[in-house]
Amino acid sequence: MVTLPLILALPLIGALLMLLTGRRLPHAVVSVVCCGTVLGAFTAVLALPDQNVTYAAWLPALNAGWGLNLDALSRVMALVITGVGFLIHVYSVGYMKEDAGYYRYFGYLNLFIFAMLLLVLANNYVLMFAGWEGVGLASYLLIGFWFHRPAAAAAGMKAFIVNRVGDAGLLLAILAIQLQVPAAPWIAALLVVGAIGKSAQFPLHVWLPDAMEGPTPVSALIHAATMVTAGVYLIARSHVIFENAALVSAAVAWIGAFSAIFAASVALAQNDIKRALAWSTVSQLGYMFLALGTGAYWVAIFHLVTHAFFKALLFLGAGNVIHAVYGEQDLRKMGGMRKALPKTHALMLVGAASAAGVPGLAGFFSKDAILANAWSAPLLFVVGVAAALLTAFYMARLMYLIFHGTARVERLHMHEPPMVMIAPLAVLALGAVVAGYFSPRLLLAPALGSARETGAPELAIMALSTAVAVAGWWFARGRYLNQWPAFLQRAYFVDEIYDAVFVRGLALGGGRLLNAFDSHVLDAGVNGVGWLTRVISRVSIWWDTWIVDGLVRATAFLVKMSSYPVRFAQSGYVQFYALVMLTGLITFVGYLFAR
Amino acid sequence: MITSTHYLVLGAILALIGTVGVLTRRNVVVILMSIELILNAANLNLVAFARELNQIQGQVFAVFIIAIAVAEASVGLGILIALFRNKETVDAGEIDLLKW
Amino acid sequence: MLDAAFFYAFALLAVTGAVLTVTRRNAVHSAIWLIVSLLGVAGLFLLAQAEFLFAVQIVLYVGGIMVLFLFVIMLVNLDRAMKESQFSKQWPVALAVAALAGFGLTAVFRKAGAVLPPMASPAEQGNTQWLAQVLFRQYLLPFELASVVLLVAMVGAVLMARKKEGARS
Numbered sequence: 001m002v003t004l005p006l007i008l009a010l011p012l013i014g015a016l017l018m019l020l021t022g023r024r025l026p027h028a029v030v031s032v033v034c035c036g037t038v039l040g041a042f043t044a045v046l047a048l049p050d051q052n053v054t055y056a057a058w059l060p061a062l063n064a065g066w067g068l069n070l071d072a073l074s075r076v077m078a079l080v081i082t083g084v085g086f087l088i089h090v091y092s093v094g095y096m097k098e099d100a101g102y103y104r105y106f107g108y109l110n111l112f113i114f115a116m117l118l119l120v121l122a123n124n125y126v127l128m129f130a131g132w133e134g135v136g137l138a139s140y141l142l143i144g145f146w147f148h149r150p151a152a153a154a155a156g157m158k159a160f161i162v163n164r165v166g167d168a169g170l171l172l173a174i175l176a177i178q179l180q181v182p183a184a185p186w187i188a189a190l191l192v193v194g195a196i197g198k199s200a201q202f203p204l205h206v207w208l209p210d211a212m213e214g215p216t217p218v219s220a221l222i223h224a225a226t227m228v229t230a231g232v233y234l235i236a237r238s239h240v241i242f243e244n245a246a247l248v249s250a251a252v253a254w255i256g257a258f259s260a261i262f263a264a265s266v267a268l269a270q271n272d273i274k275r276a277l278a279w280s281t282v283s284q285l286g287y288m289f290l291a292l293g294t295g296a297y298w299v300a301i302f303h304l305v306t307h308a309f310f311k312a313l314l315f316l317g318a319g320n321v322i323h324a325v326y327g328e329q330d331l332r333k334m335g336g337m338r339k340a341l342p343k344t345h346a347l348m349l350v351g352a353a354s355a356a357g358v359p360g361l362a363g364f365f366s367k368d369a370i371l372a373n374a375w376s377a378p379l380l381f382v383v384g385v386a387a388a389l390l391t392a393f394y395m396a397r398l399m400y401l402i403f404h405g406t407a408r409v410e411r412l413h414m415h416e417p418p419m420v421m422i423a424p425l426a427v428l429a430l431g432a433v434v435a436g437y438f439s440p441r442l443l444l445a446p447a448l449g450s451a452r453e454t455g456a457p458e459l460a461i462m463a464l465s466t467a468v469a470v471a472g473w474w475f476a477r478g479r480y481l482n483q484w485p486a487f488l489q490r491a492y493f494v495d496e497i498y499d500a501v502f503v504r505g506l507a508l509g510g511g512r513l514l515n516a517f518d519s520h521v522l523d524a525g526v527n528g529v530g531w532l533t534r535v536i537s538r539v540s541i542w543w544d545t546w547i548v549d550g551l552v553r554a555t556a557f558l559v560k561m562s563s564y565p566v567r568f569a570q571s572g573y574v575q576f577y578a579l580v581m582l583t584g585l586i587t588f589v590g591y592l593f594a595r
Numbered sequence: 596m597i598t599s600t601h602y603l604v605l606g607a608i609l610a611l612i613g614t615v616g617v618l619t620r621r622n623v624v625v626i627l628m629s630i631e632l633i634l635n636a637a638n639l640n641l642v643a644f645a646r647e648l649n650q651i652q653g654q655v656f657a658v659f660i661i662a663i664a665v666a667e668a669s670v671g672l673g674i675l676i677a678l679f680r681n682k683e684t685v686d687a688g689e690i691d692l693l694k695w
Numbered sequence: 696m697l698d699a700a701f702f703y704a705f706a707l708l709a710v711t712g713a714v715l716t717v718t719r720r721n722a723v724h725s726a727i728w729l730i731v732s733l734l735g736v737a738g739l740f741l742l743a744q745a746e747f748l749f750a751v752q753i754v755l756y757v758g759g760i761m762v763l764f765l766f767v768i769m770l771v772n773l774d775r776a777m778k779e780s781q782f783s784k785q786w787p788v789a790l791a792v793a794a795l796a797g798f799g800l801t802a803v804f805r806k807a808g809a810v811l812p813p814m815a816s817p818a819e820q821g822n823t824q825w826l827a828q829v830l831f832r833q834y835l836l837p838f839e840l841a842s843v844v845l846l847v848a849m850v851g852a853v854l855m856a857r858k859k860e861g862a863r864s
Contacts, residue, residue, distance in 0.1 A: 571692030575626075575783055579618050579792060586796050593803065597702045600760065600804065604854045605706050609713050609736075609862070613795055616717030618789035619782045624722050624768055626727045631760065635736050638748070645744045651825045654745050655834055658826070661751055666848035668760050672767045673852030676753045679716050679771040688783050 004053060004068045007078065008117055010037040015110035024444025031070040034106040035089045038113055042082035045075060051405045052123055062126050069123035072443050076122040077233055081226050081306045087424035088247050089222040094421035095217050095323065098164050100499060105145060107213065112138035113524050120233060125174040128234075132170070132198070135227045136163050142222060143214040148511055155210040162207040166197015170234075177241075185245035191238055192252055199231030202259040208282055213273040216322060219274060219316030224281050225308035232288045232304055236297045239448055243295070253293020253374075257383040260286030262391035266492065268397060269484030269566040272329050273318050276398055280355065281311055283387060285367045287370050292383060296373035303366035305440070309431035310354035310363055317348035317423050319403055323421070324414045331398070336407040340414035348426040354432040356392035357469040363502050364465065365436030372461050388465055392472025400476060421532045602643030610636035623685045625679070627671045634664045708733030720781055722768045730761050747823040807831055 007593050014037035022030055070078070089109060096105050116135025122128035136159075157306030173190035181187070200208035211223045222228070227272040235242060235252065260283045260411030267279035284307045287454070291300035321331055324341055337344045367388060374380040416422065569580075609632055616629025638657040645653025668692055712732025719725040754815035783789075830838055 066712060179661065241712060573783075574690070575618055575687050575789075578790055582614065582618070582796070583792050586792065586799060589798055593799075593806075596741075597698050599744060600787065601702060601706075602739070604804060605709065605717045605739070607797075607804075608710055609732075611790040611797050611800070612710070612713040614796065615789065615793045619718060619786040621779070621781055622722055622725075624764065624771070625717065628725055628764060629717055631717065631729065631756075632732065633773070635733060635756075638840060639736060642740055642743045642745045642748060645745065651812050651822075654748055654822075654826055655830050658751065658830065659750050659837065659841055660730075661748075661755060662845060665755065665760060666844050668763060669852040670848050672763060673855035675767060676760050682710075685771050686779070690782060 004048060004051060004070060004121070005055070007041045007048070007082075007121065007576050008068070008114060008142065009111040010040045010044070011113040011117065013037065013112055013314070015107050017392035018103050018107030018110060020351030020542045022107055025103060025298075027097070027102055030103050030106050031093045034110050035086060035093070038082055038086040039112060041113065041117065041132060042086055043080070045078040045082055046069075050075075054123065061124060062175070063180070064124045064178060066127065067123040068121045070121060070594070071087070072238060072446060073301065073442075073448060074120045076305065076440060076444070077229075078117055080229075080305055081113060081116050081120065082307050084225045084312050084428070084560050085109075085116075087427055088217045088225075088312065088316070088503070090425040091220075091319070091421055092215075092217045094418050095319055096215065099215075101145065105142075105149050108138055108141045108145070109221070112142065112227070116230070119230055124225065125177050129174055132194075132371055133167070133229060135230065135368065135445050136160060136167070136198075139211070139227055142218040143211045145214055145218065149213065152213040155207075155213040159211050162195050162204055163269040166194045166204055168193075169197070183241055183244060185248050186225070188238070188241045188245040188248040189251075190256070191234060191241065192248060193290060195234045196255060196289075197231070198234070199228050199289070200282050201285060202262055202288055203254050203494070205259060205263065205282050206498060207273050209278045209565075212278050213271070216274065216315060216319035219278070220312045221321070223278065224311040228281060228285060229288070229304045229308070232285065232292065232300050235292045236448060237296045242292070249293050249295065251293070253290050253377070253380055255287045256289025256291075256293055257380050257387070259283065259376075260290060260387040262286075262382050264387045264394065266488055268390060268394035269488035271331050271489070273314075273321065273331055273334075273398070273402070274329055276331070276394065277311070277314055280391070280394065281307075282312075283391060287367065287386070290380060291370045291373060292372045294380070296370070296379065297448040297477070298441050299369045299373055300367065300450070301444060302440055303370060305355070305363035305364040306432070306435045309435050310335075310351040313351035313428035313432050314355065315427055316350060316428065317344050317351060317458025320344040320417050320421055320425070321348075323417050325411060326548075328409075335410040336402040336403070337414065341403075341416055343416055343422055344425070347429045348402075348427040349399060351432050352395040356395040356473060357388055357465050358464070358473075359466045359469070360433075360436075362432050362434065362436035363471070364395055365439070368462055368465050369439075370457075370459060371465060373474070375457075385464065385468055388470045389458040389468045392469040393476045394431070396476030398475040459473075509575070516548050599643045599647045602639055606639040606643070609633075609639065621686045621688050623675050623687050623690075625689060626669060628676070630634075630671075631655040631664060633658055634667075638694075644652065698742065702739070705735045705738035705742065707735075708732070709739065723765070726761060726764050726768060729764075730757050733757055733761070744822060746821075747826050 014034050017033060018025075025033075043364045048070055050071050052067070052069040054065040056066045058065050071398065089106070092105065092109065093486060096102055099105060107206070115131045115138055117131070119128055119131030119135060122131055140160045143159050146152045147156075149165065170193065171192040173187050173194060174299070176187045176190070197204045208223060208228065212219055214223070240383050264285060265277045267276050267283060270276035270279060284303070288300040288303050288307070291297070291303060321334070321337065324337065324344075325334065328334070345433070347467035354361040357364045358365045366496060371381060371384050371388070379396045605673065613629045613632030613636065616632065617626050618627055620629065638660055641653040641657045641660070643653075645651060645657075677686060682690065684690070707730050712728045712730075712735055715728035716725050716732060719728060733752060733756045737749050737757075739745075739747040740752055
């Protein structure tokens, strides 16, 4: 009897097994168990029929129970999580082979799969929030996986803290929903706060690029394909609330559009291979938010799926590249690697083309659908097209920098990684090609409602996005070696601004204000009390020194003096003790008899 | 006529000899042997009372005392070997680690 | 009358053995004399109709414990110890205290005075059977506890006598 909780139980068992006993298990067992649990969950998701079951009551005050819901939306999400998750597990077998924390890595990874499945399968917001925090925890653990590196530990903390800001909003929204407060735009707004935190949208995007300190497969799974899409899922799942909050929906669209173009412009200036991909992820998530904001929820999920394929593919390809050059991530020190890594090059090219929106590939169809839905708001449409141009540009730039031209740093022994690190890419590449032909529109209609007719000139938009993709690629051809202005490389100094405003500004400025209050108002009072205390303490000191201390010292002195004769009884000789015992015994018994 | 008193007096004599051994000998092995003497004296008393009262309990207790004596001797000798390995001596006068 | 002769013979054996045990310079001699003393006590057990204890005394004490003692005496090198004084510095005090104890015991025996009669008649069942019935019924729990004590003692003795890993020689 296969039931819904089995999907959750499998990765949870894997995680517990690894984290509790993994240290003693051989690598082969760890690999088989962890990949097996995820594959098992994948088949279970495929096999089970739609159902919505509440198994037990949990928090009656919040109307929350232990209940799971498998419908079209959560099925699509769960398939992406377990499918891409399985491929990345397999890839990790090769990528993490040499790492001492092998079992720990897979334990965390399975923990993540469990939490993410809980997030998408929960049938109420409270249980979903448990999964939401669970993926945050797994993300924190995996970003800081190499915790001996200060940058990794700091990045993990940064991700956790920035997410807290979003989670605060989400928690309020959940409370409002579960307590059945009448639906209102402010609930939607709070949900958006949570969503942009998890999905790294402006202005809470700052943690995602830093999250690249984690192992590359983790970046592929958590910070590209699955966890960061939790915000998209949240809004799609709550679409009923958003359909009644036009203003908030518009805000979502604008946040998405802005994030898309903002992150895309930053991505084209990055010199670190993984950071470039991270900014690209922010940008693509912006597209999804744009779709959500225009009411095309199924389109957002569509793009989520295609993005999961091509971005995971790109990250794993980047992993192969980094593997080949022994940990180097600087694009400026690569180049000309096409000959050494032909398979990786071919597979990554498919991913990059899909991301750039080359016609016929998955990314083209989903991006096209987003632009078609934005047609009714011309400004959003223009921004979307501009971001698409930048996307094509930075994807082409990335490929040229890695694989074309001549090697800018000479290296020996560059070679393809083992098959276990190629095969998952091939499967993902297949997905990045064909996923576009399986539009989930009809599948998701019962869960998300059918989107309105856009009335957009579909063919014209397709032609336009094709032209944009080709133009972006073509521009990049001659300009990929350009250095970009500092404000792009540093992501418009958002980190620095946050540091100045929130960390130093609010914390230190606020501190200074409180300091002034302290020294002028509080201190005066304190000083007066202090003076009084001092006078009293003088008296007290005298009393303490001569009366209290005197008594204590006299006692101690007495004890010390009287101990001198006694301590010689402690000779340490066992026979002496026996003699004393016997003497005591005779005395005692003699006394009893003589009495 | 041999009465229980004879046994008790003999037990007292053996116990006193054992006590003197425990208190005066330097060799820890001999001290342990003297303890065996004391335990035997106690057994003698128990057996005498068991005979006098026509009860078997005294002998049962003697069995227990022998068991305890075995345990005591094995642990004591174990300690002795550990001691000899560490301090190269079996002289109770040279063992004063319990000193203040 | 024969009873009295046997009693005094065994008593002499036990006391002589005991005295020589605590006075012999060589520990091996002490052990041999202790065996003699224990055999004397065993004979007294037999006289007191404790046949089972007689057997236990011979098999366990003389056969078991004394062999253990002899092993240990062989293990620890005593050549040096034999040349030194055999008695501790506190021996005069110890003797005085022991004499005091003896004096006290004598006083007690004198005061008790009354001489107890011998055991009336031999029991209707064998000594060992009787002992076993009481031991395994009334005293079953203490018996099991004694086995636990012995086990702990065994483990403890092995643990202490074992050579430490990495200890010198």
